[in-house]
Amino acid sequence: MKSAGPWRVRFVLFILLVSGVMLGCTYNRVQLDGGRTFSVERISSVPIYVSWVNAEEKDDGMVIRGILRTNSSHTDGSGHVDVAVLSPGGELLGQTSTDYAPKAFRKYRREARFETRFPFVPPDGSRIRVALHQRQGLEKGSADCSNNRAVKEDAA
Numbered sequence: 001m002k003s004a005g006p007w008r009v010r011f012v013l014f015i016l017l018v019s020g021v022m023l024g025c026t027y028n029r030v031q032l033d034g035g036r037t038f039s040v041e042r043i044s045s046v047p048i049y050v051s052w053v054n055a056e057e058k059d060d061g062m063v064i065r066g067i068l069r070t071n072s073s074h075t076d077g078s079g080h081v082d083v084a085v086l087s088p089g090g091e092l093l094g095q096t097s098t099d100y101a102p103k104a105f106r107k108y109r110r111e112a113r114f115e116t117r118f119p120f121v122p123p124d125g126s127r128i129r130v131a132l133h134q135r136q137g138l139e140k141g142s143a144d145c146s147n148n149r150a151v152k153e154d155a156a
Contacts, residue, residue, distance in 0.1 A: 032057045036124040043131035043149060047072045048105065048112075050081070053130050061119045066130060068100055068112045075105040079134040081114045084150035088125035094118050097133070097145035 031037045034057060042050040051069040055062055064083055077100065084095040100114040131149035 028053070030055045030128070032062075032121070034121075036121065038122070038125070039127050041127055041129045043129065045132040045134060047075050048077055048132055048134065050130050050132055051111070053128065055128060057121050058117075060121070061117055062121050063115065063117050064128060064130070065113070065115045068114065068132060070105045070110050072105065073107045073110075077103040077105060077112060077134075079132060080145065081116070082131045082133045082145055082148040082150040083116050084129045084148060085118060085122050086127040086129065087123060088127075092151060093122050093126065094120065095144075095148050095151050097148060 028040050028042075029037055030040055030053075032055065036057075038055060040053045040055070042053060048068050048070045051067045053064065053066040055064045057063075062085075066081070068077075068081070080097050080099050082095070082097050085093045087093050096116050096118070098114050098116040100112040102109065102112055105112070129150040133145060133147075133149045
């Protein structure tokens with residue numbers, strides 16, 4: 001007689017996956033060399049989406065890098081990436097916006113990269129939220145978007 005255990009485990013995992021997709025956010029964890037652990041929240045967007053995010057401690061600050069991707073064979077990117085760092089209690093510690101390159105996605109080039117820096121290393125258990133802010137460019141030399149999607153709790 002077969003055990004019902006593996007079926008139940010698969011069902012629970014499926015429900016968790018579906019609920020994460022329906023909420024529109026994807027989470028992963030990053031651990032820095034010093035042992036601090038952060039959760040990274042990627043806010044969903046279409047047709048360009050945040051595929052990968054990593055953080056590392058560098059020169060008494062934190063560098064956040066990431067990759068944007070698209071499944072479309074021809075997408076012109078206009079916009080920027082918004083990043084926010086929240087304390088374990090949900091308090092906003094910092095926010096910034098950065099451009100990504102290249103802006104045009106083509107058949108054989110379907111990814112772009114971004115990088116930004118914070119002048120501090122947040123406490124253990126903090127959250128890093130990353131959102132693509134489409135169709136709104138940054139002013140030349142500006143690192144601040146007045147409508148940062150990563151800060152808004154309902155951006156997901």
